[in-house]
Amino acid sequence: MQALYHRLKALFPLGELTEQRENLVFVTVDAAHLRSLLLQLRDIEGFTHLVLLTAVDWIETGEFQLTYLLGNRAKRQDIGVRVMLSREQATMATIHDLWPTAATYQRELREMFGIDFPQSPGVNEEFILEGWNDIPPYRRDFNTLDYAEATYNDRPGRESRDPATYMREKLYGEGH
Amino acid sequence: MKPELEKRIVKGPDGFEFEVDPIRDYFCETPPTVMTAAYSAIIEKLFNWARAESIWILGFGTGCGAIEMRPLMTPRFDAYRYGVQWRPTPRQSNLFIISGYLSVKTLKRVIRSYEQMQNPKYVVGLGSCTINGGMYWDSYNTIKRLDDYLPVDLYIAGCMPRPEALLAGIVELKKIIRAGKAEGANIYAEKFEWYKANQKRVIHDWDMPDYNW
Amino acid sequence: MAYQPDRSQYPQRRPDGTLDIDLTSGKYLKLWQGPQHPGITGNMSVELTVCGDEVVAGKTHVGYLHRGFEKLMERRTFIQCFPIVCRICVPEPDFNEYCYAAAVEELAGITSPERANWIRTLILEMGRINSYMMYLGGQAGSLGQGVIGQWTTYARDLMLDRFEELTGARIYHMFILPGGVRDGLPEGFKQRMEETLKEIESILKDVYNVMYCNAVFKKRTVGIGYIDPQLLDSYGITGPTARAAGVAKDVRRDQPYLVYDQLDFEPITGKDSDIYTRADVRRRDLLMSVDLIRQILAKMPDSGELMAKLPNVLHWQIPRGETYIRGECSRGEYGYYLVTDGSGYPRRVNVRGPSYTHAVALLERLIVNINIADVAALMVSLHTYPPEIER
Numbered sequence: 059m060q061a062l063y064h065r066l067k068a069l070f071p072l073g074e075l076t077e078q079r080e081n082l083v084f085v086t087v088d089a090a091h092l093r094s095l096l097l098q099l100r101d102i103e104g105f106t107h108l109v110l111l112t113a114v115d116w117i118e119t120g121e122f123q124l125t126y127l128l129g130n131r132a133k134r135q136d137i138g139v140r141v142m143l144s145r146e147q148a149t150m151a152t153i154h155d156l157w158p159t160a161a162t163y164q165r166e167l168r169e170m171f172g173i174d175f176p177q178s179p180g181v182n183e184e185f186i187l188e189g190w191n192d193i194p195p196y197r198r199d200f201n202t203l204d205y206a207e208a209t210y211n212d213r214p215g216r217e218s219r220d221p222a223t224y225m226r227e228k229l230y231g232e233g234h
Numbered sequence: 235m236k237p238e239l240e241k242r243i244v245k246g247p248d249g250f251e252f253e254v255d256p257i258r259d260y261f262c263e264t265p266p267t268v269m270t271a272a273y274s275a276i277i278e279k280l281f282n283w284a285r286a287e288s289i290w291i292l293g294f295g296t297g298c299g300a301i302e303m304r305p306l307m308t309p310r311f312d313a314y315r316y317g318v319q320w321r322p323t324p325r326q327s328n329l330f331i332i333s334g335y336l337s338v339k340t341l342k343r344v345i346r347s348y349e350q351m352q353n354p355k356y357v358v359g360l361g362s363c364t365i366n367g368g369m370y371w372d373s374y375n376t377i378k379r380l381d382d383y384l385p386v387d388l389y390i391a392g393c394m395p396r397p398e399a400l401l402a403g404i405v406e407l408k409k410i411i412r413a414g415k416a417e418g419a420n421i422y423a424e425k426f427e428w429y430k431a432n433q434k435r436v437i438h439d440w441d442m443p444d445y446n447w
Numbered sequence: 448m449a450y451q452p453d454r455s456q457y458p459q460r461r462p463d464g465t466l467d468i469d470l471t472s473g474k475y476l477k478l479w480q481g482p483q484h485p486g487i488t489g490n491m492s493v494e495l496t497v498c499g500d501e502v503v504a505g506k507t508h509v510g511y512l513h514r515g516f517e518k519l520m521e522r523r524t525f526i527q528c529f530p531i532v533c534r535i536c537v538p539e540p541d542f543n544e545y546c547y548a549a550a551v552e553e554l555a556g557i558t559s560p561e562r563a564n565w566i567r568t569l570i571l572e573m574g575r576i577n578s579y580m581m582y583l584g585g586q587a588g589s590l591g592q593g594v595i596g597q598w599t600t601y602a603r604d605l606m607l608d609r610f611e612e613l614t615g616a617r618i619y620h621m622f623i624l625p626g627g628v629r630d631g632l633p634e635g636f637k638q639r640m641e642e643t644l645k646e647i648e649s650i651l652k653d654v655y656n657v658m659y660c661n662a663v664f665k666k667r668t669v670g671i672g673y674i675d676p677q678l679l680d681s682y683g684i685t686g687p688t689a690r691a692a693g694v695a696k697d698v699r700r701d702q703p704y705l706v707y708d709q710l711d712f713e714p715i716t717g718k719d720s721d722i723y724t725r726a727d728v729r730r731r732d733l734l735m736s737v738d739l740i741r742q743i744l745a746k747m748p749d750s751g752e753l754m755a756k757l758p759n760v761l762h763w764q765i766p767r768g769e770t771y772i773r774g775e776c777s778r779g780e781y782g783y784y785l786v787t788d789g790s791g792y793p794r795r796v797n798v799r800g801p802s803y804t805h806a807v808a809l810l811e812r813l814i815v816n817i818n819i820a821d822v823a824a825l826m827v828s829l830h831t832y833p834p835e836i837e838r
Contacts, residue, residue, distance in 0.1 A: 078770050079553070081702065106680040109771070112797040114786050127771055127784065134702050136771065159683045159808040186510035186837045187375070188339040189439030195374055195518055202518050203372040209436060210378040213366040225761055294483040295490055297512065298537040298834070301618060304584070305607075308600040322485040340482065340490060340511040347483050369531055372522070373515045394618050 059083045059135060062103065070095050073140075084125075084138040092141050093151060096126065100156060105130045105137060108156075111163035113171045117198040120145045122173060126153075143173065152178035170196040239441055261446040266423040269353050271414075278414065285328070285354060286411040287317040289404065292327035294347055297334025299360040302397050311397040316404055324350040329407070332384075334394070335363035335376045341383060342437050348384055349446055353419045356411070358403060359389045368393055382432045385418035456498055466504055468496055475503065478819065482511050486589060486823030491806070491833040493826070497819060505814035505822075507807045513837040520796045525551055525625065526760040528793065533619045535798055536835045539578040541570050542776045543798070544623035546783035549704070550772045551625040554787050555758075555765045562751035563627035568705045569743045570613070570622060571774070572736045576647065577606050578777035579733040582830050586726050587658050589823040590667055595658050602650045605643045612636060627754035637744045644737050651734065659727065668722035672813055672825045676720065682812075683804035686779025688829060691728045692720035698775035710742050722828040729777075729830075764791045778802060778830045800835025807836065 063075045063085065072095075073086030087095050099105040105128035114123040126139040143150060152175040154161040164175040165185045172194040175181050184190075193200050241255045272278040295303065306313040307320060321327040324347045336344060348357070359380045362368035367378035380386050387410060390403040410416045422429060426445075434440055456474050458466045468475055481492030490511040496504040516535055520528045532547045533540035545567055552559060559567075580603040587595030607617045612633055614620035622629050658664055676692040678684065689696040697714035699707045715731045717724035757763070765787040773782040779801030788794040806829060813825060 076769075078768070082771060084769065108683055109773075109780070109782065110784060110797060110799040112784060112795075114769075114795040125769075125784065131696065131701055138769070138771065157681055157683065158812075159681070159804045162803065162807045184510075186513045188342070188510065189437065191438055192374075195515060198521075200374075200518075202374040202515060203522070205374045206367075206372050206378070209374075210367070210376075211382055213379050216366045216371070218371065292483070293485055297490070298534065298618075300489070301537050301581075304581070304596070304600050305604055308597050308604070310601060310604050324483070335514060337511060337513050339513070343482050343511070369534060370514050370519070373519055375513050375515050396617060 059137075062135075062137075065103075066095070066098065069098065081134055082136045082138070084140055086140045086142065089141050089143065089150060092126070092139065093153065093156075095139060096128070096153060096156060099128055099137065099139075103130065104132060105135075107131060108160060109136065111153075111160055111167070113167050113173060113196075115145075115171065115196065115198045117145070122148050122171065124150060124167075124173070148173040150175055152176065152181075154178050170194055172197065257441075257443050261443040265426050265445050266349075266419070268420045268423045282412050282414050286408040289316070289318045289329045289356075289407070290321045290327040291318060291329045291331055292324055292347060292351065293320045293322050294324075294330070294344070295333055296336060296340050296344060297332075297361070297363070299331070299333030299394055302394060302400060303331075303333065305397050306400060311401060313401060313404065316401070316408070318404060324348075325352065327351060328354065329356045329358065330384075331358045331360055332364050332380055332386075334361045335368070335370050335373075336380065337375045338377070338436055339375075341377060341433070342442075345383065345433055346442065346446060354416065355419050356387045356407060356416050357384050357418055358407060359386045360395060360400070360403075362391055362393045365389050365391060377436060383429065383436075385421040385429075387416045387418050458498070458503055468504065470496075474498060480822060481508075486826075488585065488806075488826050488831040489833040491831070491836070493810070493814070493822065495814070495819065495822065500819050502814050502817055502819060502822065505811050507810055509807070509833055509836045511837075512834045516838045517796050517798070520793055522792065524760070524791050525555075525763050525765065525793065528796070529624060530621055533621055535838055536781075536800065536832055537618065538581050538832060539574045539776055539778075540619055541574040541623060542774050542781045543783075544621065545571060545705075546772045546774055546781060547785070547796075548623050548625040550770055550783045550785040551765070552755075553770050553772065554768045554785065555625075555763075557626055557755050557757070559627045559755055560752035562631070562748050563753050563755075564705045565743060565747035566628045566631070566753070567623055568707065568710075569740065569747070570610075570620070570628075571705070571776075572739050572743065573606055573610060575736045575777045576733060576740075577603050577610075579729055579736070580606070582729060582777070582827070583654060583658070583726075583733075585827045586722075586824070587654075587664070589827045590664055592658060592661070592664065595654055598650050598654060602647050605646055609636070609640055609643055612639070624754070626757045627752070629753070631753060640740065640744060644740060648734070648737060651730065655730065659723075659730070665723060667821065668726065668824060668828075669719075670721050671817060671821055672722045672725075672828055674720045674809075674813065678809075678812075682809045684779070684809060686775065686777070686801055686830075687728045687732055688725060688779065688805060690714060690732075691717040691725040693718055696780075698773055698780055702773070704772075704774060706743075709746065710739055712739060722824055725828045732777075762791065764789060773799075776801065778832065779805070781835075798835065798838055800832070800838075802829075802831045802833065803836050805829045806831040806833070 070091050076084040107129040109127040109129045111126050122143040124141040129136045161179050164178040165181050167173045168181050169185050239256050243251055244254045245251050305311050364380040370376040388407050390399055458468045461467050476497050478495045481487035482490050492508045494506040495502050532543040535543050580599040584596030584599040614622040674692050679689050685696055695714040695716050700714050717728045767789045769786040771784045773780050782799040784797040786795040
């Protein structure tokens, strides 16, 4: 995988290489070079299978991380391409013309993280939620417990404990 | 609101144009009424006996509990010997088994299906998630108490309940029906405003008539 | 003379590629198949636009089973996530447990013991048999053969008994913990398993005679729902659906995990890539699973560690990292993408179910120009489990 990284590094401004396993690496690239990097990986390097496309919310640094995971079946290798986006203006170019199935992922990201993919088919349609009127639920600043308590009624008598505290009490007794 | 539900002008085959308002025209909006008992106690008892012995379940698997319905239909557990069978349409069924957690999107479909069922009708909540949220007590998309939205006759606890528990639940429901205490549909009619208010509080895009049957 | 449908009424394409469907013209009808419909795979729905009895456009609607697992796991500790992951996919929950456990182990630097790996493989193969049994019942049921469902549900119940014996539960086993498995095999398990496998083989023989040799079944499935092998990569198609198109995509062979490199098997492929071939590939895959279970039971060690030593789960913190773990479930590639940030909670978990690509983008493409009556058979042949699409 080092050889692959050096080949790509000569063509694109890549960030550090993270070697997770011998056949799984992650690289970072800026949003402008993503499309040409994906095309290079798909057409020249043989990473033809888009395994998944997802996002991670790094709220502390105000960024979304988009992960495009590609697989090469012949060489048994996977590469994850990371793109960092600003949380404030989360817009990304669509790749549905490279992999038609990416449109589904982009629809989900639009709904669940609020990341926009202009011109992706049906990206503004509801995918999973219906009539949602709060901030996108997978963002870190959305608190699902508060929302559930405010929206749905509890049945009286249900006890909910903080598991860590409860386990500590059970294991070590009171006062710990 | 979806475009097909909006008012529009339709041109008929004879060239005559007329206005269509799908929500008003395609559904009847009259609220449900309370069904009174038969004039004689003996007749009512006979009715209840017949109702208890012909429980027809609506085949709508709303959650993971639906996976234990297949074993119930097959000879090993064989629910058919209790007079139970599964029907594909709400018009033919009188028992709605809510098999597990209900997301808000499914709740909307469940309410429509429930209202299309014929009286008298019964609801069984299957699994802990219909009772108090269960595993999904802090989820933003699942309801916690089913009886806020539909009148529930019986709950079966567990995650997920075994087919034996389901059979026990069905036997228990039969006892309730024979005792004349399964009045869910009448409760729904009596407290209609309260149920509708609860339902509309969680279903934000209410684009259907208040009552459809 | 063969039946030629009248296609003069069919919609034209606009310059941007979309179909010009005017619903008020009276030529087209919109039909909803699901969510309350006997011919749908679980709780999802397909919005069909039909012209006559032929589908001109279809649109998948999902989200009826959304519980927000990926959000809920962000507020649970690593060990608390373990009982909820199996609920993501109901008919084959063990892959969730395995993929999640393996991802946590990799990021935390734990190795699960050898014997635990053998038991994990055994459980995954047992789950595969369960899942295929449900599929066979559904595929036959979608074409009106109710009796196959009765037989396969009976066979599945036998396998559920073995599960109950081993793990204590029928559906949600919660057996594959991060670090290993809960317990070893009970006394006499191998012999009872062998009896179950024999019964399953004899049922499959009957299923083959009644379902696969049936003229009606053949007429309605051969040549329908063809998937071009060139679509495999662009649509992310994996598993038996890809193998039926002649490509031996099988994670068990391509990237062997657990003990699959010590087992003797070859991925099963078909040629014709239609509904019949997919059903046949799955039947042969099921028989291969039976064979694999026999191999596992013969080769597995009878003694040894079952759990690696875990840190105190109350204070279990995993350093920052990200990984992707995949396995070959009965529908295709099942994967977990796990991101940790050094705290005691996962930062992000993403579940990649095979139905995610099969049932949305691919189904919407395949559904065009088939009869309304064949929609259910086509959908079942993609082996869709909606909960893994929306989680």
